[in-house]
Amino acid sequence: MRINNYSFLTFSCYFQIIKNTDLEELRELGSGTFGTVYHGKWRGSDVAIKRIKKSCFTGRRSEQERLTFDFWKEAGILSKLHHPNVVAFYGVVQDGPGGTLATVTEFMVDGSLRQVLLRKDRHLDRRKRLIIAMDAAFGMEYLHSKNIVHFDLKCDNLLVNLKDLSRPICKVGDFGLSKIKRNTLVSGGVRGTLPWMAPELLNGGSIKVSEKVDAFSFGIVLWEILTGEEPYANMHYGAIIGGIVNNTLRPTIPSYCDPEWRRLMEQCWAPNPAARPSFSEIASRLRVMSTAAQTRKSGS
Template sequence: MASCFWALRLGKKNRASSVSLPPSPPPSLPCSSFPSSSQLPKKNHLPTEMEVMEKKRWDSLESWSMLLEPGTENSEGSGGEREEWMADLSQLFIGNKFASGSHSRIYRGIYKQRAVAVKMVRIPEQDEERRAMLEKQFNSEVAFLSRLYHPNIVQFIAASKKPPVYCIITEYMSQGTLRMYLHKKQPYSLSTETILRLALDISRGMQYLHSQGVIHRDLKSHNLLLNDEMRVKVADFGTSCLETQCRASKGNMGTYRWMAPEMVKEKPYTRKVDVYSFGIVLWELTTALVPFQGMTPVQAAYAASEKNMRPPLSTTCSPVLNNLIKRCWSVNPAKRPDFSYIVSVLEKYDECVREGLPILVHQELRIGNSLVELFKGCITTRSSTPVPA
C-alpha cells in the first residue's frame, strides 16, 4: 500500500494505511490538462541551458506535492480578500500520479474526505512567455469551472495558486477519458443505445456551456471524462473563452484533429467551432477510431481545412447519426446546428430506440422542418446504404 500512496497530508506525514484511495486509471491515461501542440507559443529557438536544467530538476522530483506545503499563497483578489475557491492545503492528501504532460501532472487525492483529482501545473522560471501562457490558462480554467454547475460538467472543488506550482482540485472521474474508453473497444462495436447515452451526456453539457456564453474551444475525446456510472462530463477549460471576448482572440486554439476549419485558418469564429468538434467526437463514438488515422495532426488540419476532407462515415451506423455528424462538421458554420437542436434530435432518436419504434418518414418527428429532413429515409433496418463523407 505504501508503494501506491504517499501519505502526504501537506505539512505532515501520516501512515499510508489510514487512507483508502479509489483505484486509479491505468498509467497510460492521456493527460488533457496541458497545452496541446497547437496552443503552445510558436518558438523556433532551442531550449536554453537554463531551461533544460530546470526541466531536469522538475522531472527528478518523485512528487510535486512537496511543493504544496501550506503557507502564504498568491490567491487573493484585487482588494486583498481571500478567493472563495482557495484550497485549504492542510486538508489535501496527495496519492498516485496517473497522468502527466510537459508542464503538468495529475494525481489522485483526498480533499476533505472526498476522492478528488489534483492537477498540478508547474510554472517555469526561465521561460517568461510560457509562464504567462500557463498562468493565463490556469486563471481562465478556475474562473470558468468555479462558476459552472451542471451534471455533465466536471465539478470544480478548489484551487491553489502558489508558485512554482498551481493546482486545480476537481471531482475524481474513476473511468478516465472517453478516448481511453474507446481505445479498448473494437472498431464499430458500440451499440446504438451506448452511443446515444454518451452523445446525450456530451451534448447536454455543451448546451449548458453555450447557454452560459462560453466556447470550449478544445472539445475532444481526451477532454471528456467518465465516472463510475459511465456518465460523461466535459472537462479542461484552460482554453475556453466567453463568446463576447473570443472575437478579440488571435491564432488557433484546440487540437488539430478536432479543430474546425475556420479555426485552423485563424479566421473569425463563433460557438459553432464546438459543434464541429462534437461532430468529430460523435464520429469517434460510431467508429471507436482515432479521427484522420494515419495522418499527423498537421496533415489532418490541412486535409480538413484546405481539402474539405472528413473521416469516413461508418456504413453500419444509423443514417440518423451519420446525417447529424455531417451537419455538425459542415464546412459552413452557419449550417451547423446549435446544441439545443442536437440534444432534441438525440433525445427523440433515443426515445424511438428505447421503445422499439421504427423510424419512418411519415412519423411526426418534428422539431422544426429541419428535423424531418434529418430523419428522411431513416428506417430501422441494419442494412443501410453507405453515407459518403
Template structure:
C-alpha cells in the same frame, strides 16, 4: 477561496489540508494527483499547474490563463461538467482541487464492450450535448472537446455519467469582440481555428461531429500522416463515410455528423439543433435493426484499436520532475523548429514585400518626377504672370499719382480764376452804377433834345461797354456778369 478580482487564492500549503496521493495523469505543464480532504475524508483530484515565472519564459502557464480557467470553473454547476472545489497557490504552482472523475475515458469504456449499438452511442452523445448546451447558454466555448476530455464519473454502474473536463482553453465569447487563436488538438479542431478566423461556440459543434464519427466507426475523419496533412484535410472538409466503416450505420447518424462537419459556421448545427436532431431526440428513429452482430463487434474492435493508437501517441505519465524535464526539452526543440520555420517564412515574405515595395517606389518616383516637372512649369508661368501684374500695378500707381497731381493743379487754377472773376464782378458792378448815374443825367438833358439822338447814343455806349468788357475778360465772361445797359 480567494476572489478572482483580486486574483489571490488560498496561500496556505495544500498539503496541510489534503493528503496527496498517486498521479492520475499529466499534460505539458500540469499534473493531476488523487487527494483526500483531511477534514471530510472526501476524495478529489488535485491539478498542479506550473506558473510561468516571467514574461520572457516559455515554461509554464501564464497567470491570466490559469485565472481564466478558474473563473470559468467557478461559474459551472452541471451534472455533466467537472466541478471546482478549491484553489491553492504557492510560489511555483496553482493547485485546482477538482471533483474526482475516476471512471476513465468514455472511449476506453466503450472499447471494452463486446458490441455497441447506435442507441447506446446516442445515450452518451446526449450527455455530451447536455453539458455543451449548459456551457453555450453561458456563452462559454470549451475549445478542447476530444475523447480524452470526455470522462466517466464512475464506470461500475449500468449507465455511467459523462463528465466534461479540462477547461484550460475555454473562453467566454463576447458579441462584437474579435477572438482568434490557434489552439487545440489538430485532429479535432474546426476549420476556423486552422484558418485563423473569428471563433465562437460553433467550434465545439465541429469537435462533437468528429467525436461522433470516431465513436461510430473507430476511424478519424481528417487524420493524415502528418499534422500539416490533417489540417489541410480539415480546411478542405475532406472526409467521407467509407463503406468499410459505415456499412451498417444509419442514414440519420450520418446526417447528424454531416450537419456538424460543415465549414460555414452559420450553416453548422447549433447545440439546440443537435439536441433536436431526430437521431438524438427520437429513440425509435435512432435504432435501425442491425442483424449483423459481427458489424457491431467490428465497431468496438476498431474503436479499441483507435484508443490504443491514440494512447500510444500520447506522452507517458512521468513523475513530476521527469515530466518537467522532458516537457522543457521537447518544448525547446519544438520552439527552435517553429522559430526556424517562421524565420524562413518571414524571410520569403519579407523578400516579396521588399520587391513589391521597390516596384511601387519605382512607379511612384516616375510619377512624382512627372508631377513635379509639370508643377515646376506651372510655377514658372505663375511667377511670370505675377511679375507682369506687379509691373502693371506699379504703372497704375504712377498714373494715379500723376492724375492726383493734375487734379490738384486744376483745382488750384479753378480757385484762382474764381477769385479773379469775383473781383471783376465787383469792379463791373461799380462801373455799371457809375454809368447808370451818367445815363440818368444824360436822360435829364435829353428832355430838351430829340429822343432819337439819345437812343442812338445809348446803343453806341452799350456796344462800346460790351466790347470793353469782352476784351477785359478775355472773351470768357460769366453769364451772371453780362451787362444789361
C-alpha cells in the same frame, strides 16, 4: 511562485482556496504540456488534482504574469459553472510544492471517454453510446448558454462514470482553452487540437469565430463514439490541416452507421459554421434517437 495580488483579489472571491496539506495524492492520471493530473483525496473525498508545471512559470516575467492571470481567470469561470454534465470545480491550491498552483475538481471514476473506447472489456451498445453523446451535448449546451466556447472538445476531454451499467454518465471537462465568447478573436497561434478543429480556426489570419467551432468538434466526437477509433490516425499533420481547410477531408463513415447519426454528424462538421446545429438542437435530436434505441431494446 507568488501570485500577483490583482489576480488573487479579482478572482479569489469566487471559489474555495484549498490547503495543499489537505490533499492526498494517490496516483498520476496523466501529464501534458502545462500540468500533471492526479487522482487524490480531499478530506476523504475522491478528487482530481491538476498541478500546473513549474516550468510554465520560468520564462519571462510578462509571460509568467499572463499565465498566472489566465489560471485565476479560468478558475473564476469554472467556479461559476454548475451542471450535472460539466465536471464540478472545487477550488484552487496556491501553496503547492515550490509555491505551485493547482486546481481541484470532481473525480470521474472511469477516466476519459477515449480511455473507455480503447478498453475492449467495456462493451458500449448503441443506446449507451447515444446516452454518452447526449450527456456531452447537454454539458455543451449549458456552456454555450453561459457564453463559454470550449475550443478543445474531444473524447480525451469528456469524462465518464460507468458504475451504473444501465446508465453511463458523461461530463465535459478540461477547460484549458475555454474562452468567454464575447467577440472571441483567434490570433497568434492555433487554438484546439487537430483533427477536431474547425476549418475557420485553421485558415490563417485573425478572424472572429463563434461557438460553432465546438459543434464541428462534436461531429468528430460523434464519429469517435461510433467507431471507437481516433480520426486520421495514420495521416501527417500537414495533410490533415490541408484537408480540413479545403473541406476535402472528413472521417470515413462506416456502412453500419444509421441515417440519423450520419445526418447529425455531417451537419456538425459542415464547412459553413452557420449550417451547423446548435447544441440545443444536437441534444434534442440525440434524445429522440436515445429514446428510440431504448424502445427497440425493450421490445426485443
